[in-house]
Structures are given as structure tokens and as C-alpha cells.
Amino acid sequence: MRAVMCKTLGPPKALVVEECASPMPGAGEVRVAVEAAGVNFPDFLIVQGKYQHKPPLPFSPGSEISGIVDAVGEGVTSLKAGDAVLGVIGVGGFAEKAVARAEHLLKRPATMDPVTAAGFAMTYGTSMHALKQRADLQPGETLLVLGAAGGVGLAAVEIGAAMGARVIAAASSPEKLEIARAAGASDLIDYKKDGLRDRLKEIVGETGVDVVYDPVGGELFEQALRSTAWEGRMLVVGFASGEIPKAPANLPLLKGCSIVGVSLGGFRKRHPEAHAANFDQLFAWHAEGRLKPLVSRTLPMSKAAEALTTLASRGAVGKIVLTMERPA
Secondary structure, three states, rough: OOOEEEEEOHHHHHOOEEOOOOOOOOOOEEEEEEEEEOOHHHHHHHHHOOOOOOOOEEOOOOOOEEEEEEEEEEEEOOOOOOOEEEEOOOOOOOOOOOOEHHHEEOOOOOOOHHHHHHHHHHHHHHHHHHHHHHOOOOOOOOOEOOOEEHHHHHHHHHHHOOOEEEEEEEOOOHHHHHHHHHHOEEEEEEOOOOOOOHHHHHHHHOOOOOEEEEEEOOOOHHHHHEEEEEEEEEEEEEOOOOOOOOOOOHHHHHOOOEEEOOHHHHHHHHOOOHHHHHHHHHHHHHOOOOOOEEEEEEEHHHHHHHHHHHHHHHOOOEEEEEEEOOOO
């Protein structure tokens, strides 16, 4: 099989595409013939050795896949060969075949094509867990989404709207904000042009926002934290800006607000039934047309380095997905 391989830690341009032996599933695992793979910020970090999970070299990056099960390991009863699946697998997804724990995969709905599915599990799974379990977002509350045109940001806009919140989208250009509006945002903030806090005061007054969804970090974190309402919830989702913020500890005290971490992997491991229920709801919303995942660009697997570089430069809108090129 062909796979994108990381042999030395460094920038994405160091990745190579080569022939490798097909992996075999062990006990509790399945092998998937990968149809498409989502490109995510942790993939960019992991090839540089900057992510919390550090697989031994060499390895194939790629944390999110969709495809068809073609081999089943000992003890697996939830899946069988021929099942269409999607899921977050950690590493190994930028390859024609990938091995994953059976419990890390979900059966793909018949209404979802492989490319859409490849960009669904991580972004929508993360945003659903963040807004439902971590923020306990309620109908009528205000939700501020930073980085609202990125993969997880757009998912949060759509899910927040589906949950009945008033969604305020913040992004770095008018073009990105129009995409967020189409996804369900009712108010827009261009934080390259408008001051985030000043614009929020125009929208919600001195009350502040109930929930902040932050996959960006950097200087926007403290500005958003200062704009939370009493008993607001500040969701720490990621650091696409490249800067991990340090918040003044007096702000949660004065505002009675919470800074809440979001870890999809930890949640899935500790609460598998709630994780599965989240996806039951997400798949239902997708079938109803309430979630419309945006895949703005598809590239062949051989262009993985280009995809990761584009994502890291924050040039992506929605998701970038790699497709597998197989001989006819």
C-alpha cells in the first residue's frame, strides 16, 4: 500500500509518500480501506513532535478517516468486513489502509458520502461534546465562536444554532464571516477590523456572552474571557494561533465564570455511551439537513504536506480532505 510517512520530525515538507506493508489488525482492531482522510491541526503538530501524543518514528500521520472495513481482528463483533465507517484513530490515516480500535469507529450513515464523513468525526464530535457536556449550552443563551470559519469553528456555529443559541461568529475576514452566517450565525465580528470587546458590547451590551468557544488561543483568549457573562463558560478547544494564553486568575473569580477544557479523546474513553449518543444526534441533524459540513478543498494523498501547510497558515475554510488515489 502507499502511505504518507513521517520519518523525521519537522515541517510538513519533510513528509514522504512511499510503498509500505499493509498493517494487520490485532485483537480488538479492524483494518479500514481508507477512502478519504480529514486534515486537522493536531496532524500538523504531531509531525513536528509538538503534540501531546508522540508516536515512534517512522509513522503515518492522519487522525480522521472514512472508508470500508476490509479485515477484522480477534474479538471484534461490532463491525464486519464491508461496513462503511468513519472515526478518529490517532495516527495512520494518511494511507490506503489503516488499523484502528473498533470502538474508535462509527458506522457511516447512508446519507453521508466518504469525503464529508472524513471531515465530520473530529470537528463535529469535538464541538458537540464542548457545547453539550462541557458548556451545557441552553436555548436562548449567547455563544461566541472564535475562528468561526475553520473546521471546528463552523461545526460549533451549526451545532450552537441547532441547540437554539444565539450564535456570534468571529473571524478574520468578511468572506469567512459570510460563510459563518450561512452556517447559522446571527451576529458577526471581524476581529482584524473591529475590536472584539467593543463589538461584543454593541451586540450584547454589558451583560456579556454566556459561552465562548475558542479553538484559537493567543491574545483573543483574554479579550473573550473579559467579555463573558456572570457564570459564563470559556471553552478551551485549541491553539490554532500557535500561542497558548495565560489568563489572569482573578477574572474567573470576579465574573463567577469557568474556564473549561475540552478533550474529545478523553471523553470518548471515559464516557463511550454519551459519546455514541452525541453522534446519534449529530447524524440525525445531518440527515435532516441542519448540519451541512463544508469541505472547501480536496487534495490527493500525495499533497498531504500542502494540505497541512495550508491549514497551519489558517488559510483553510471549513475542512480540507485528502482522497486516496488507487489504480483502476
